[in-house]
């Protein structure tokens with residue numbers, strides 16, 4: 332079938348079937364037009380010519396897609412109690428907090444760490460900061476500034 336006027340809709344059997352199906356399922360003429368890509372008035376005209384306008388349609392409205400329900404009745408469990416702090420000198424590396432002394436204790440791995448509170452501008456506590464300085468140099472001289480001694484001298 333040829334369209335006689337430009338803009339005239341070619342109503343194929345499939346298009347008519349889809350129009351009838353949508354109309355009888357309760358879809359509005361505007362929605363049918365949007366889905367089929369034609370104007371609402373074209374939909375109404377075709378429905379009238381098909382004799383479908385006066386027919387009783389399904390009363391089941393087309394539901395919009397449902398949004399997932401927000402879960403609002405959940406309970407955030409309280410955080411676990413903090414691990415008890417080990418005694419000074421027996422910290423595992425995973426026990427150390429940012430401000431804990433990192434002085435290793437013991438001669439063999441796995442080392443324990445001091446864990447006391449760090450002195451200002453040091454990775455160690457007051458005691459271990461002093462111990463990290465050379466005893467032969469004036470107080471406060473870091474070990475890396477002490478001169479090397481030759482073996483046997």
Ligand SMILES: [Zn+2]
Nearest residue numbers: 432445456459
């Ligand atoms: Zn320490």
